[in-house]
Amino acid sequence: MSAAPGRSQASSHRRPQGEGTPVSDVAQTSPPAREWLAPGATVGVFLAFALAYFFSTLVRAVTATLSPVLSAELALTASDLGLLAGGYFLGFALTQLPLGAWLDRYGPRRVILAFLCVAVLGCAAFALASSFAALLAARVLTGMGVSACLMAPLTGYRRWLRPELQLRANSWMLMTGSLGMVAATLPVQWLLPVLGWRGLFWALAVLIVLAMLGLAWQVPAWSRAATADHSQPPVGYAQIARHPFFRQMLPIGFINYGGMVAIQTLWAGPWMVQVAGYTPAQAAQGLFGINVCMLLTFWLWGVVNPWLAHRGWSAQRLIAIGMPLPLLLLVLIIWLGPQAGWPLWAAFCVSSSFGALAQPAVGMALPAQAAGRALSAYNLVIFAGVFTMQWAIGLLIDAFARLGWDTVASARGAMGVFGLCCLSAYAVFLRGYRRHAATPQG
16 A cells, blocks of 8 residues: 555546546545655655554454353343444544544644544443443443544545545445454453453553554644645535435445444444354454455455445445445345354355445545534434344344244344334445436536
8 A cells, every 4th residue: 555646646637526426536635745645754654653553343243252241140131232332433433523623723634633532531431331331331332432433534545645546445444443343352352361351451452552652653744734624515414414424334334334343343242242152262262264355355355445436436436336245245144143154144244345435425426624523414314224123133032032023033023123124224325326327427
């Protein structure tokens, strides 16, 4: 990944912005060449951001591995567990709108360092908590604190890298996030008898402080002059919400992609233990396998995205082609029930990664000075969906159990309802995509 200086590649004859714009043409304005980072600086900045994002996703996913321990120690129900895991995403969602405005105004470096101070406090509070309410409050605080760990680099990349490199950097940031999720499985399972779950959170607090030092060292300050582009009208959240590309991606981001993250970071673990009959150690191995598959998937997206961009493949075209596959896999998982182990859940998560293509495209569909707000607004959609799906699946499992269904039937029923929601969201997306595809491009 490099960003050699040069002239802007933006064409003066681009098609109208919106739903039908290819990935390669979706940027309204290419970043000015004077702001591009040199190759060496690009690598240093990427690695600093990647380390922080690694720890943020480790914190996000660790509840799936710790769910048997937390459930046994604190007598948590399925809905309690879903709410506890979802609390991270609730905190994440609460900060997204102000976060976007702060990123555009103050820049990634200042904002992420301030937010990570809150994350350190959240990890410490979780380690000290002695009740479910205290755990939930700490989880929300932690989610708020790490909520800038992806949006800050993506905002910086929007200004510092060419469009095709932004797509690669986004995919490789997600790859780094998958590496964090890998670390939240078997390594956490191995460390649990040594440190205990409280000790693990103290260790995470210390590691986040180290990541902050790397960010302070490598990430450049924001150019205040560059944050104001007077050639473009101001872009606020109202304009972003009305943007046709943003609206077309709403249902996919909230339900399909948000639901995949909810399963990857929580419900795949309980399914393996309670439905497929795995031991906690086997479930940790299964989560490890799922997250390794996701790591490789996002690495591959980073490799092929520039190739796809140069050939005019739009994000929405890829989503339209690819998103039926996870729906079919979910049907297979529900049908197989106890025979559906981690390989099928890995296939479901991998195929759902088509939905991740929407996020960088949303950021490039709007001017660079509004990148933080555009990315954060869409991130709010995703993580509000993750919170909703995590909690709703737990509520559905408990509701079916109260109707007299056994554990396997309750889990199948909850996933069936989730699958119907995914199908409905895809149908809404596909209707808009086909309507726009039938409209002649100017």
